[in-house]
Amino acid sequence: MDPKKKAITAAVVGTALGVGGLVFAAMPASAGDAPVLPPVSADDLVQSVVNAKHGAFDGTLKVTNNLGLPAAGNALPGMGALNADSAHVFTDGNGKSKVSVTRGTTQETFVRDGTTLWDYSSKNNSVTKTTIPAEALDKAKAHQDAQVTDPSTAASQLLAKVRESSNIAVNGTATVANRSAYELVLTPKPTERTLLREIRVAVDSQTRMPLRLSVLSNGTTTPALEVAFDDIKFADQPADLFTFTPPPGAKVTEKQPKIDDKTRAEAEKFADSTKVLGDGWDTVITGKLPADALNFKAPQGQGQGQGHEGRNADPKALLERFAKKVNGPWGSGYLITTKVGTGVLTDDGRFAAGAVPEQVLYEALGTK
Structure with missing residues (x-):
């Protein structure tokens, strides 16, 4: 992407949605009876989420977007992610990942194998292969906190950022993606000038991984943005998942920044x-x-x-x-x-x- 276009997109679209990671962290819950779990304090629950190390997993999630964004379709980079119907996420827990995003009858797949990023669009059967410069890899390894490879990581970083300026409470339990979870609710303190009313996070009772986060704005009762895992399995992933082979007839464009x-x-x-x-x-x-x-x-x-x-x-x-x-x-x-x-x-x-x-x-x- 042209760096000028990338810069304006980040400024006008991405950051306009609020604190970092908000777009990727918002999640709906799966239906189910509230499980009985051991009591935990809000502070301890937040700290356990921040400290948790997320390993390999395979999960599917759905997106519901009520943000009120302008009807620009996919005209700006990043806008398409907000209009996704669902996504399938795989990660090995060590920097390799695969994400398949479905929008209507089309699908876009992103595969990161450590040194290469593949972007495949079924809409026009095209592939973009980007080789990540060694300098960028070294910088990423030196700043692990800057790497966001899945929605749960983004949610964890969000919790770490707003915990000191929030009133935090554990509000019961829930079943999300067939797993028991604590319901964590964060509301801004009175001194905070924000459009947000509250953030609700469903935290896996065993792994402390965020499985759901709902973002509610002032003056509404319906979440402005929801994304939820409806199925997730914590297990090592096959290595060949992160090896991408362009489909027959696909147009491949190679980039090496x-x-x-x-x-x-x-x-x-x-x-x-x-x-x-x-x-x-x-x-x-x-x-x-x-x-x-x-x-x-x-x-x-x-x-x-x-x-x-x-x-x-x-x-x-x-x-x-x-x-x-x-x-x-x-x-x-x-x-x-x-x-x-x-x-x-x-x-x-x-x-x-x-x-x-x-x-x-x-x-x-x-x-x-």
Whole structure:
């Protein structure tokens, strides 16, 4: 993906949904009687989730999206994941993974074997093979906390982030994916300015792996986003699961990202400009995109929303179509609103996003 497009997607779509990992962590429960489990305190349950080491597993999950996102379909990268009907996740617990996402009659499969990432789309029988640079692998190994390979990992990181700014309680038990689980409920403390009302997590009673997380926003009784394992098996996975062979007739595109001096300098500049304000439910991420990020144009012959999963979309055209034009003492720009978060991208390339009302973002944009 073009780095400029990747940057604007992260700023406008991904981070607009709130604190990191929220999109991938939200989960519905399977029906079943409430099991009888030994009592556990809320603090001990949260700590056990944060400390748990998730091993190999094979699980299927379903996605229910009531976020109120603009009807952009798959025009922006990452949007398709929110419109998934279901997914099948495999992991060996050591960095290798396979995820098959179903949307209607099509399926997209991602396989990571450690050094290579495969992306297969049944829609057009195409494959993208990306070789991960050694430098990136070394950096990932040195920062294991930054690796999110499955929804449960994202949920664990989310709990670790908001625990200090939350009122936490264990609210009974549940049966999720035919496994006994504790119901953990987190609500923001009164000082937190957020669009979220509560986060409910179903925690496996044995492995302490999050099996379900429901995100509810203010003023609603229906979760804004739910994703739940409806079946899961904790067991070693066959090695050949993580070896991908392109289907017959598939068009294969190979990529080997190069970390040259220019790319490294741009990445460092972007990282330096990015700040995290706050440390709880009202956390806001701010930063500045490259000067010409909004000037991306689709390659000749490919209009907006065309190409693999719509990745040739013109970011500025999409903003003008789906975002609201706003202005204030901080300048002018575009506002994207969902039930669980907001994001602002200014005309001069600054951005702010979080699970907060827009006024909190405007204040953040005025912070030096």
